[in-house]
Amino acid sequence: MTAATQTHPAHLEYVLRLADTSLILGQRLSEWCGHGPVIEEDIALTNIALDLIGQARLLLTHAGALEGRGRDEDQLAFLRREPEFRNLTIVELPNGDFGQTILRNYLVAAWQRELWQALPGSGDAALAAIAAKSLKEARYHVQHASDWVVRLGDGTDESHRRMQAALDLLWPYTAEFFSATPVDEAAAAASVGPAWASLEAAWTGAVTPVLEVATLAMPARTPFLSRGKAGVHSEHLGHLLTGMQHLQRTYPGGTW
Amino acid sequence: MYTQAMDIPSPERDETARGGPRSVREAEYEAEIDAKVARGEFIEAKDWMPEAYRKTLVRQISQHAHSEIVGMLPEGNWITRAPTLKRKAILLAKVQDEGGHGMYLYAAAETLGVARDDLVDALHSGKAKYSSIFNYPTLNWADIGVIGWLVDGAAIMNQIPLCRCSYGPYARAMIRICKEESFHQRQGYDLLLTMMKGTPEQRDLVQDAVNRWWWPALMMFGPHDSASTHSGDSIKWGIKRISNDDLRQKFVDAAVPQARVLGITLPDPALKWNEARGHWDFGPIDWSEFWNVVNGHGQCNRERLADRVQAWEDGAWVREAAMAHAEKQRKRDRLAA
Amino acid sequence: MTEPSRQWPLWEVFIRSRNGLDHKHCGSVHAPDAKMALQNARDAYPRRRDGGSIWVVRAEHSVASDPDAKPEMFDPAEDKIYRHPTFYTLPDEVNHM
Numbered sequence A: 001m002t003a004a005t006q007t008h009p010a011h012l013e014y015v016l017r018l019a020d021t022s023l024i025l026g027q028r029l030s031e032w033c034g035h036g037p038v039i040e041e042d043i044a045l046t047n048i049a050l051d052l053i054g055q056a057r058l059l060l061t062h063a064g065a066l067e068g069r070g071r072d073e074d075q076l077a078f079l080r081r082e083p084e085f086r087n088l089t090i091v092e093l094p095n096g097d098f099g100q101t102i103l104r105n106y107l108v109a110a111w112q113r114e115l116w117q118a119l120p121g122s123g124d125a126a127l128a129a130i131a132a133k134s135l136k137e138a139r140y141h142v143q144h145a146s147d148w149v150v151r152l153g154d155g156t157d158e159s160h161r162r163m164q165a166a167l168d169l170l171w172p173y174t175a176e177f178f179s180a181t182p183v184d185e186a187a188a189a190a191s192v193g194p195a196w197a198s199l200e201a202a203w204t205g206a207v208t209p210v211l212e213v214a215t216l217a218m219p220a221r222t223p224f225l226s227r228g229k230a231g232v233h234s235e236h237l238g239h240l241l242t243g244m245q246h247l248q249r250t251y252p253g254g255t256w
Numbered sequence B: 001m002y003t004q005a006m007d008i009p010s011p012e013r014d015e016t017a018r019g020g021p022r023s024v025r026e027a028e029y030e031a032e033i034d035a036k037v038a039r040g041e042f043i044e045a046k047d048w049m050p051e052a053y054r055k056t057l058v059r060q061i062s063q064h065a066h067s068e069i070v071g072m073l074p075e076g077n078w079i080t081r082a083p084t085l086k087r088k089a090i091l092l093a094k095v096q097d098e099g100g101h102g103m104y105l106y107a108a109a110e111t112l113g114v115a116r117d118d119l120v121d122a123l124h125s126g127k128a129k130y131s132s133i134f135n136y137p138t139l140n141w142a143d144i145g146v147i148g149w150l151v152d153g154a155a156i157m158n159q160i161p162l163c164r165c166s167y168g169p170y171a172r173a174m175i176r177i178c179k180e181e182s183f184h185q186r187q188g189y190d191l192l193l194t195m196m197k198g199t200p201e202q203r204d205l206v207q208d209a210v211n212r213w214w215w216p217a218l219m220m221f222g223p224h225d226s227a228s229t230h231s232g233d234s235i236k237w238g239i240k241r242i243s244n245d246d247l248r249q250k251f252v253d254a255a256v257p258q259a260r261v262l263g264i265t266l267p268d269p270a271l272k273w274n275e276a277r278g279h280w281d282f283g284p285i286d287w288s289e290f291w292n293v294v295n296g297h298g299q300c301n302r303e304r305l306a307d308r309v310q311a312w313e314d315g316a317w318v319r320e321a322a323m324a325h326a327e328k329q330r331k332r333d334r335l336a337a
Numbered sequence C: 001m002t003e004p005s006r007q008w009p010l011w012e013v014f015i016r017s018r019n020g021l022d023h024k025h026c027g028s029v030h031a032p033d034a035k036m037a038l039q040n041a042r043d044a045y046p047r048r049r050d051g052g053s054i055w056v057v058r059a060e061h062s063v064a065s066d067p068d069a070k071p072e073m074f075d076p077a078e079d080k081i082y083r084h085p086t087f088y089t090l091p092d093e094v095n096h097m
Ligand SMILES: [Fe+2]
Pocket: B068, B097, B098, B101, B177, B181
C-alpha cells in the first residue's frame, strides 16, 4: 500500500469530486433513456450518460486505490452515504425539462473540458490518463450541448423563455465550480491538478459567447454558494441515492 | 421481434384486405412480384408493389418499430437502480440499442412513403399495436436478466428469418438489428448466472422472474398456426418465413438446457422430452391471458402508452424550436451570402 | 400526411468505416439541420467503433433511377461481354495478366 501511504487526503478528495460529478450527472442523464423528445436525441443523451459513467468507473477505481481500504468502484458508488459524496451540487438537481438538462450538460461539460485539458500535466499518472480519454468525450459533449443551447435559446418564444428560466435556475450553482477550497490549494501544490478557481476565466470565456448567440441573458453573480463538493448537498441527492443504491442496500452481500 | 403483431386483428387490418377492381397491368405486375419473391429476389423501395403488399409491410415494420420503442420502457424502469456501474452501463447500452432498432425500422417504413410522425401518431392514438410482452411489469432486477435471456432470445429467433425477407430496406434493417442483438441475450443470461452464484435470496429473485416471464415469452411467437390470420400472404411474400409453432418449439428446445445450466425450474409441469418427436413437449398456453393483454387489459398497457405519449408531448416544444432555429439560420445564411 | 413543417426532414447516412473504403449507405436520421443530422448519425450508427467518416444528404435531394426503366438503363450493358477480363482466353503461361 505504498501508493496509499503517499496519498495526501486532498488528493483523494480531488479525485472523488471528479468521480462523483461524472457519476451523478451520468445517473441523472440515464433517467432520460426512453423518454427523449425524439429517438435520435434519446440515443445521443444515452451516449453521453455512458461516457460519464465510464469516467466515473475509472475515477472511482482510482479513488479506491488512493484510499487504500480495498474499496472498488461499486463499493464507493453504492455504499457511501450522502455526505460522503463530493459531486458538484448542480449535477444532483432534478433534470427538469429537456432544455434544463441540456443547459446543465453544457455548463458542466464546458467546465470538465477545461479541467481535463489541464490534467494531462498532473503528477498523478493514472489521473492524467483518465483525463486524456475524458477530454475527447467532453469535447463532444460541449459540441452537442452548445448546439442545443443555441438552437433552443434562439428557436421559438417558448423555447427561449424555458432556456432563460433554466439559466436563471442553474447559474447560481456554477459558482461552486470555481470556489476556492483548501483541497484545491493542497492538490495544486502537490501538482495533482489545477486549483479550480484558475479555470474560471477560460470557462467564462467559452460560455459567454455561446449564451450570447443563444440570446440568453447571463444572470448576475449572487452570494449563493452551493457546497456539494465539500459533502453538503441539496435535498435531491438523498432521493437520487435511494434509487441508485436500492439493490446493494436491500440485498447486502449479493453478487451482481 | 414480434411476428405476433401481424397475427392479431387491428383496426388497420381491414384496409389491407385485397379487393376492388385491379387493372390488367396491375395484375401482370403482381404476378411478376410474386414470381420475383418466389425466386428469392428482393423488392426495393421504388419498385412497383401491390398495394396489399405495401400495406402489410407498413403495418408489420411500424408495429415492429413501435415494439422496439415501447420495449425501452420496462427495462428502462431499472436503469437508475442497476446494482453495479458495469450493469448500469450494459443496460443503458442495451436499451439504447432498442431505440436504435426502432429508428432503423421507422426509416425502413418511411421508404414505403409514410411519415414517421404519422406512424408515431398511430401508436399514440392506440390505432397501431406493439408487442404485448412489454405490457408486463419488471418487478425485480432479475427481470432484466430474464428479459435478455427469454424475451430477446425469442425476438432474435423471430428476427433472424426476417433478414432474408423480400423487402430490401426491411431485410437490411434486420441484418443490422440482428448483429446488435447478439449481445442482448448473452448479457441477460450472464446477469442471471451471476445472481445464481449469489445469495439464496438472489436465486429466489431469479426463479420469481422466470416464473413470471416464461409463458409470456412463449406467447411472443403468436397464436397457433391454425389460428393465425395473416400468415398466408406474409409467407407468400417472404415477410414471414417460419411458422409460429415451429419457432416456438425451437425456442423451447433451446431454453430447456439453458434453464438447467442456470439451475432454475421452468414453470411448466408438462415439460417433457419426447423421444419420438425429438423435441420437448410443453403444456398448453393460456390464450385467454394472451388476448386479454393484447386487448388492453394487461398490467401496464395504459402506463406504457401514457409514458410514450408524455415523452412525445413533452418534447414538442423542443422539436418545434429546433425547426424554427434551423429556418431562421437558413434565412440568416442567405442574407449573409 | 403530416405537414412538412412539423416533422424534421429525413437525411440519408453514409459511413466509411475506415480510409480506403467507400462510404456506404447505412440508414437515415431525422434532423432539422445538417449539423444535427451529422451528430445524430454519429450518435446512432457508429456506436460500436465502426466509423471513420460520415456523410449526410437530405433524402429529398437524392434522385433515383426509375425502376420501370430498368431494361433501358441497365440491360444494354449486358451484351458488352468484351468489357470483362474473362472474355479473353490467353495462353496458360500468361494467365495472371
Ligand atoms: Fe431490438
